[in-house]
Amino acid sequence: MNKLWIDTDTASDDAVALMIALSLAPERVAGISTVAGNVPVHLSSRNAGYTARLCEFETLIHEGAASPLCRTLETAQYIHGEDGMGDIGLKLGSPDLSGIPAAVALVEAARQHKGELEVVTLGPLTNIALALKLDPDFASNIAKMTIMGGTSDCYGNVTPVSEFNIWADPEAADVVFRSAIPKVMVGWDISRKYAGISNSDAEELLAIGTSKAKVAVNSQKVLREFCSSTSGVEGFDLPDPITTAVALNPSVITEVKPYAVRVVCGEGPSRGLTILKDRHCNDEPKTTQVALAADRTIFWKMLQEALK
Ligand code: BDR
Numbered sequence: 413m414n415k416l417w418i419d420t421d422t423a424s425d426d427a428v429a430l431m432i433a434l435s436l437a438p439e440r441v442a443g444i445s446t447v448a449g450n451v452p453v454h455l456s457s458r459n460a461g462y463t464a465r466l467c468e469f470e471t472l473i474h475e476g477a478a479s480p481l482c483r484t485l486e487t488a489q490y491i492h493g494e495d496g497m498g499d500i501g502l503k504l505g506s507p508d509l510s511g512i513p514a515a516v517a518l519v520e521a522a523r524q525h526k527g528e529l530e531v532v533t534l535g536p537l538t539n540i541a542l543a544l545k546l547d548p549d550f551a552s553n554i555a556k557m558t559i560m561g562g563t564s565d566c567y568g569n570v571t572p573v574s575e576f577n578i579w580a581d582p583e584a585a586d587v588v589f590r591s592a593i594p595k596v597m598v599g600w601d602i603s604r605k606y607a608g609i610s611n612s613d614a615e616e617l618l619a620i621g622t623s624k625a626k627v628a629v630n631s632q633k634v635l636r637e638f639c640s641s642t643s644g645v646e647g648f649d650l651p652d653p654i655t656t657a658v659a660l661n662p663s664v665i666t667e668v669k670p671y672a673v674r675v676v677c678g679e680g681p682s683r684g685l686t687i688l689k690d691r692h693c694n695d696e697p698k699t700t701q702v703a704l705a706a707d708r709t710i711f712w713k714m715l716q717e718a719l720k
């Protein structure tokens with residue numbers, strides 16, 4: 413089995429994604445790196461370290477980019493809480509940092525596990541763009557990258573058309589989508605349609621009774637309030653967890669189509685929009701398999717299993 417590397421801007425749903433990987437396939441996880449996104453990067457590292465300890469997984473965290481490639485960081489603490497973990501008073505402690513920047517650690521891991529390293533990205537793609545710049549062989553050393561980001565239906569969560577991870581650092585995302593890395597894109601549409609957690613689903617998860625289950629549900633507090641107040645939706649969705657489930661078990665995805673994905677960079681109302689190109693006149697390589705449908709039952713079983 414290929415090794416897995418998780419690059420995350422750890423906030424509440426990233427934490428659940430880490431629980432899935434560290435509980436269902438700990439032997440495959442070769443490294444965890446952090447990036448600024450939902451929260452500043454030092455909080456992302458703190459939350460990743462906390463979650464790894466909760467899963468009894470010993471690791472050093474490779475802290476990465478503190479800001480997007482060429483713009484100011486705009487976090488999503490209004491969605492995930494000031495601490496990123498729902499502001500429920502968790503004692504998050506301090507992470508054990510490797511002292512190796514994420515992009516450098518990624519390049520080294522890709523060389524070490526040449527052709528056998530799969531990367532899962534759960535935040536802005538800054539670290540990956542930097543790794544591509546650092547090492548011209550990085551793209552060919554990576555077996556696969558599963559990306560939580562973008563949308564296949566132009567229905568965004570941070571603007572009317574853009575998804576947060578891509579919008580936060582569109583220039584980095586465009587570098588990554590243009591690269592030769594074989595990619596699977598799990599957009600926000602997949603989360604919205606197949607990874608929604610209703611209030612009764614949340615009760616079912618809480619009833620598992622473990623510390624992991626309690627943190628997984630209760631850390632979504634600010635997210636739940638945000639969903640309820642902005643769209644009247646009770647409950648929340650889990651984009652990073654379903655993406656991680658896809659990386660562990662590709663049969664979670666039931667329909668994919670290859671595209672050359674491009675990102676709208678710069679400013680303006682379409683900043684961060686993912687454009688899916690598949691026309692006959694377009695000879696750009698279609699390096700991204702875009703997920704178009706998923707199997708919720710498989711995802712739900714994996715989630716329950718991971719939280720036991
Ligand atoms: C993405 O942005 C963050 O809010 C989540 O952690 C997820 O990675 C969804 O748009």
Ligand code: CA
Nearest residue numbers: 421426534535
């Ligand atoms: Ca995330």
